[in-house]
Amino acid sequence: MCGICGVHSSAAPPDPGQATTMMAHLIHRGPDAGGYYVDDQVVLGHTRLAIVDTDNGLQPMCNEDSLVWVTFNGEIFNHVELREQLRDRGHRFRTRCDTEVIVHAWEEWGPGSFDRFNGQWALALWDRRTEELVLCRDRYGVRPLYYTRDGDQLRFASEITALLAASGAGAELDPAGMDQTLTFWAPLAPTTPFLGVRQVPPGCYLRLVGGRETTSRYWSPGFPEAGPADQASEEEHAGALRESLINAVRLRFERSDVPVGAYLSGGIDSSVTAALIASFTDVEVDTFSVRFDSAEHDEGRYQRLLTDSLGTRHHEVRVSGRDIAEVFPEVVRHAEHPLLRTAPAPMFLLSRLVHECGYKVVVTGEGADEVLAGYDLFLEAKVRQRWGADPDPAARQRAVAGLYPWMTRSPARAPAFAAAFFGRNLDLADPAMSHRPRWDTTAMIKPMLADRMRVESTAADDLIARMPPGSERWEMLGRAQWLEMTTLLPGYILASQGDRMLMANSVEGRFPFLDADVGRLAASLPAEQKIAGLDEKHLLKRAFADLVPREILTRPKQPYRSPDAESFFADGAPDWVGDVTCEAALNRTGVFRPDMVAALLAKARRRDGRGLSNTDNMRVVLVLSTQLLLEQLGGQDARPRRPPTAPVVLDSVLDFRTRSTS
Structure with missing residues (x-):
């Protein structure tokens, strides 16, 4: 895991100083090494967190004839298999690291290589043969990649702060980005919170040739059409899911040259990943958890249940409201986005604990709720679908009877509340019926904005217009999952709570539920097996009933929250x-x-x-x-931006300039 940055200039040769300035603001992402490549058109910068082939693998890295270069943030977990395929085609390798596979894959398959990668990445490729710069981001948006255009220059970086430092400009909020934040919790790529700053969308690559910029999509979530399910039984699907997740966890645990730990929340997702690591490896497993002083938010009972069952070496950080308040300025600095929840703060403190324990890598359960339909939102959408199909009051009451039975004011016990909530905007033809309640709730904040920040919102309609052709024939659950994977997952879960809080403390997160093969299988599963009745993630529970304690499998779902x-x-x-x-x-x-x-x-x-x-x-x-x-960030308030935390040590400088820079 690393920080990447660079400059492309179609006029005067770029200044390497811009790259080193950006690298200084990315040092927390890669404290182990730094370097840059420069020629007459491009500077590529890199700060390294050494995880695979730690003795080699300095970046930027090239192919054997120095014609294709890459600066890369992330992991290609199937690099071993890809290397063998490329060797069979005559490619020669100098290292064992996954980075070198990227340049040879580009030589062999061009943009088709991205769909072959199973991993999490943000990368910049410079092909000297065609004078083409390519920026690419992984399928789900695990790793960030921002860019700006300024005349003849395009700058890119892993974080917005680095871009602003290179330009010397302050940060000015984009009213459209704020409107999207107050609808979806985060801006939708390519929009960001700031004017003039863009991001490469997940599952896409940007090509810059001759000053012309184009963005293409190589992957998008897709789901089966509504209709009769495939003929495989629930048992067969559970077995396939189990096998796929075992492979995904093993890839993420074993393909590392440094120790790998595991996050443990007390819910089923992280319990499955931790149990798989403990069951299929022969090393002692270190697990890491957040505890809360507030009983309302604490899941310590379930964390202890699993650690006792698995015999892991467990570490925990206990978090109070005062802890959150004290660390919140630093959390915001790393998040680089307006936040609606304090939940990133405990995740920052947790990754700090991981770092202090000497770990650089953790496996986590993020993504399970999106790919296997685990959120309450999906259950509520199913109830609303039943309400829309049958107006009979008794039938509607039966539909909510099993929803949140542990709540004092569950819908079954509060019919007036149920009618107001489930009956609102009840339009079965609306592709976004599942998400309207959340979007409407978040939009209630917009009146607080000053007039200059308010826009006529078309955010929801614009998003619906971007849904893939044929999505109107998907099951309702498939449409809901697509919306969640396009909005909350990349913009908030994987960014503000994920990458930013992990990398703030130089820790890489790995997400087996977002494995390419797991994702393909999960998307193909019948909706009624993902949510059986009102049992969310039903198939996952069945697949791992022998590894996870029953008390965790059957516990009421407790979404991760912290005191706000x-x-x-x-x-x-x-x-x-x-x-x-x-x-x-x-x-x-x-x-x-x-x-x-x-x-x-x-x-x-x-x-x-x-x-x-x-x-x-x-x-x-x-x-x-x-x-x-x-x-x-030195924004509208014009206060000084925080300086970088450490100077850059350059382990490699690769100067291919032929034109005079004087």
């Missing part, structure tokens, strides 16, 4: 809260209405941040994170 507004007010607000939300600061940024912010924060202080509505909690976190973000 109460983190900042229950024990007295830290000084920075007042600094970034005073009237002068709000007027400088011009993002929010000061009167509404003042009323919101007064309410939070009166209640010590407790007992606020879901929407008010999101409002508080949004205001604090956005104000912090602009302060730290």
Whole structure:
């Protein structure tokens, strides 16, 4: 796992100093080594976190005749198999690392190589033969890749801060990006939170030839058409899922030259991955968990149940609201996005624990809810589908009877609430019926925005227009999964809670549920086996009933959450809260209405941040994170940007310039 950056210039030769400036802001992503390649048109920079072939593998890396170069962030887990195929075709290799496979795969298959990769990546390829720069991102968007255009120059980097540092510009929020954030929780690629900054969409590659930029898609989620399911039994599908996940976990655990640990939340997803590592390896497994002082958020009971069952060497970090408030400015700096939840903060503290324990790699359970339909949103959509198909009150009551039986105010016990929630926007022809409640709830925050930041929102309609041809024939669950994989997964789960919090502490996360083969199989499974009745992730539970304790398999689903507004007010607000939300600061940024912010924060202080509505909690976190973000990135408030944390040590400088730079 690494940081990548670079500059393409179609006019004057690029300045390597731009790359080293960006590398200085990416050192946390790759503290083990640094280097750059430069010629008359391109600079490619790299900061390395050495995981595979640690003694070799310095980047940027080239093929044997130095005509194809790459700077690469990520892992190609099937590099061993691809290397053998390429050797059979006459390619010669100098290292064992997966990076070298990329340049030879490009030589052999061109853009077709991306669909052959099973991994998680962001990469930049420079083909000197055709004078072509290619930027590519993995299928689900595990690894970030941003870029800007400035006249004859295109700059790219793993993080926005690096791009801003190279340009010397401040960060200006994009009203369209903020509107998408206040609909989907994050902007949709290629949009970002900032004007002038774009991102390569997941499953896509950008080509720059002769100053002309084009973006092409090599992969998109797809699902079966509605109709009779295939003839395979539930048992057969569970067996196939089991085999696929075993292979995915083994690839991610075994293909590393440094030790690999495992995150453990106490839910089924991380329990499966940890159990597979413990069952199919002969090394002692280290597991890592977050604990909360708040009983409402803590899952320690289930974490202990699994660690006792597996006999892992367990580590945990206990997090209080005060801990979240203290670390939140640093969390926002690394997230580089306005946030609606504090949940990234405990993940930052967890990855710091991993780093302190000497680990560079952890396997996690992210992606399972998206590919195997584990979110409450999918269950609620199924109930709404039944309501839309049958208006009979008794039938509707039966449809909600089994939903959230552990809740004091479950829909079955609160018919008025059920009617208001499930009956709203009940249009079975709407491709986004599953997501309208969440989008509507998030959009309730928009009135807080200052007039200059508000736009006429077409975000939902624009997204629906991007759905693949033929998606109208998918099962409702398939459409819901596509929406989730396109919005929340890359923009928030894998970014703000994932890559950014891990790499802030130089830790690589690996996600078996987002394995290419697991994803293909999961997409093909019948909807009624993913959610059997109202049993979410039914097939996963059946596939691993022998490895995961029954108490975990049958426990009520507890979404990962952390204390929001109460983190900042229950024990007295830290000084920075007042600094970034005073009237002068709000007027400088011009993002929010000061009167509404003042009323919101007064309410939070009166209640010590407790007992606020879901929407008010999101409002508080949004205001604090956005104000912090602009302060730290030298945005509308015009304060100095935070300098890089460490100087860059250049282990390799590859200078192929032929034109004079004087």
